Amino acid sequence: MIDFLREHQTLLLLLFPVVTAFVGSWLGAWIQARGGMAQAKAALAAAETSAAAANAAAETAAAAALSVVQKQAEADHATYLRGQCTTAISGLLDAVREYVRAVDKTYSSSETDPLDQAYSDFVHARTTIELVAPAVLASATARVVTTAELLADLAEDRSAAERARQRLDAELLANPVAVARARNQLSSLQASCDAAGDGLLPPQHREVSTALLNTGILEPPAVAALIVDCLKPDLDRVRAQLTDDHQLALRVFITAARATLGVRD
Structure with a gap:
């Protein structure tokens, strides 16, 4: 093994920076991908919360408008x-x-x-x-x-x-x-x-x-x-x-x- 390393020392020295760069790039991409997924999940949760709040507000506004219409109709009658x-x-x-x-x-x-x-x-x-x-x-x-x-x-x-x-x-x-x-x-x-x-x-x-x-x-x-x-x-x-x-x-x-x-x- 030692003899192999000695014989291919020059080649290994040339490949080591390339491998190191590849591993670093892959690891960074993986970490970034995991972070993006978390951000996406957080954004989805925020969107769902916002949609629920908007629906609740719309329902409340509709109920209030209906109540006003009903009261006006009763008053007119x-x-x-x-x-x-x-x-x-x-x-x-x-x-x-x-x-x-x-x-x-x-x-x-x-x-x-x-x-x-x-x-x-x-x-x-x-x-x-x-x-x-x-x-x-x-x-x-x-x-x-x-x-x-x-x-x-x-x-x-x-x-x-x-x-x-x-x-x-x-x-x-x-x-x-x-x-x-x-x-x-x-x-x-x-x-x-x-x-x-x-x-x-x-x-x-x-x-x-x-x-x-x-x-x-x-x-x-x-x-x-x-x-x-x-x-x-x-x-x-x-x-x-x-x-x-x-x-x-x-x-x-x-x-x-x-x-x-x-x-x-």
Whole structure:
């Protein structure tokens, strides 16, 4: 071995720097490669962390944006419903007042077209408020409707007699004797019916009917309405009581409506 080294000493001395350089280069490349892998892994981990943070931030931003949109939609819907409720409340008030005015006019006029239109508007307004108004208004609404309908029922039952009575009064100056006689007999019949209180007409109603017809002012249906009306309680008293009940119902409804809409004095 020693002889070999001695014989090839010159060659080995020439190769040694080359081998040393090669080994050094290889070792440096290996070390650099290992460092690059570590850097790559670190960069990948950092990228993954950054991506996760970005995703979380995006999800948070999306959730916040969705919450804002939902809240705005809810606010818009509440505003819309409030507007609908306000319109329905004012619509019912206008309709019921017009209806009651039309009902009152039937005591002096037999024209039915205004009443029919007012009733149609009243029904529409009642239906609308039942659909859009909150449940807390249901009772107050029902009371307004009921009292208005009671006034209408009274007018339907007794307006014909009242119109006949007004026609007699209007002709008193033109035909004082006949009209006064008929009115006196009618008052006497009314007193007899009130005293008896049995819901039956006394025999004198035939004489009263004849006296009313003899005035030449009233037709038989109007005379019949006056005679039958004698069996009923005083119209002015009943009408005043129902009107008071209706006005009270309106005040209660308005108070409840203002509270529903958040109106404060």
